[in-house]
Amino acid sequence: MQFKFKLVSNLLILLFIASNLSSQKKSPTSVEIKKTSEVINPTEQSLSYMLPKTTIVVEIESEKTIKKTGPYYRYSQRYLNLSDVITEDCEEWAIKNIKITTKGTPNENQRYSIFSTGITSALMINLTPKGIIKGINLNEKAKLHRQINKTDNLDMIELEDVNFDHISLHEDLLYKTSTAAMAQEAANMIYKLRNNRIDLLSGDLENLPPDGEAYKTVLEEINKMEKDFISLFAGKTISLTKKQTFEITPDPLSSYSNHVICRFSTQKGIVDAMDITGTPIYFKLDAEEFNKLENKQLDTKKDESKNGLFYCIPASAKITIVDKTKEVTNKVVDIAQYGQVVSMPSDILNQEGIQIRICPVTGALISIGNK
Structure with missing residues (x-):
């Protein structure tokens, strides 16, 4: 009998503790x-x-x-039959x-x-x-916000920075004493490059490139040289x-x-x-x-x-x-x-x-x- 009483007492104590814990967990929100x-x-x-x-x-x-004029623009029509050339330096936005x-x-x-x-x-x-x-x-997920600062060098490139110094001029051209003679020599170089391209494409060159990649490289270099020499007459246009x-x-x-x-x-x-x-x-x-939303609540009532x-x-x-x-x-x-x-x-x-x-x-x- 005493054992049963203790068992019931212990159960009541446990229920009391559980109810307290439950009430603590469910605190009002x-x-x-x-x-x-x-x-x-x-x-x-x-x-x-x-x-x-x-x-x-x-x-x-x-x-x-x-837009930058080429040093030989006055001879564009005479030696290359070019009419659409830059005749005056300018920059425009x-x-x-x-x-x-x-x-x-x-x-x-x-x-x-x-x-x-x-x-x-x-x-x-x-x-x-x-x-x-x-x-x-x-x-x-937290993202790392990294700001990338881009450097814009646009304002550093001016008209006077554009030139033709990168063009590799032939020795015969440099020995000429007049602008007209130099222009004629540059025009001759353009015609030689064009003939070399025709020979390359037709396979008439004595020493053809050994493979397709070398062939492509040689052709690209001829095209680049021709473009550079034409710019001496037609001028340069750079857009940024x-x-x-x-x-x-x-x-x-x-x-x-x-x-x-x-x-x-x-x-x-x-x-x-x-x-x-x-x-x-x-x-x-x-x-x-x-149209704003309006409260239609009476002034006598407080929400x-x-x-x-x-x-x-x-x-x-x-x-x-x-x-x-x-x-x-x-x-x-x-x-x-x-x-x-x-x-x-x-x-x-x-x-x-x-x-x-x-x-x-x-x-x-x-x-x-x-x-």
Whole structure:
């Protein structure tokens, strides 16, 4: 009898301990998100994130063309019957392409603090390196962000840097005392190279290359030499491209009907917006009408429910780039700061395994689901 009493007592004790452990494990969960500017101690007991501003990135690709006259251009018609030759040194810029993209930049005015108790999905927040929210429970692998700096030597190549010094001139040509005689000798060299190519292709050379690869090498060298010698008459044309980016973070309180992002000069290329030697390149923004969500709650009632995750409903806008008076390109984009910030119900984050995706460029809600 005594044994049975002890057994029952031990079972009761175990049940009591188990119930206590169970109650500790199932502590109540709670999530509340507040604007950080309204929090007294935002650095304590909270997680922080920001919503983005949408920045418009305009990439302009321009091309610099350098034309250099050949030293014998005056004799092009006489010795080679060439009429389409460069007769004057010049360099000229032209815009080749303009591309519009967007990126997210942190909005310090839209910083929020997450307060939670218990085990909730709010603890599994995903941020960009700059603190912009990307979502909850995304299980993204950490990526090493490495910035590659490209060296652009375009501005180091000028008209005076272009010359014909690399051309191997024949000894007979160098001994000539007049430009006309040198031009005639250079023309003779071109005709010799052409005859050698004909003999090579027809198999009439005394010493043909031993194999196909050597044959190809010899033919390429003849073509290169001919091109080099022709450039002494026709001149040289060198084209180089350069890409420059301009970033604009639109302000809803500002107008962008004729905003000058830079100027363009055919002599200098892309120049500063204040440099009046160039013609203006305009950035225009036309925001589409956005109907904000309105709370229809009576003033006499106070909504005491807690806020969940804040996100954006972005507005659309048409971006147009105009070169002086000509429209070059346009694109419709979503912009966070032209839209509205709203919050989810806090109960969504009370659950474990909830997966939420938010666009780090516009702050828009992409999806809610289970992990």
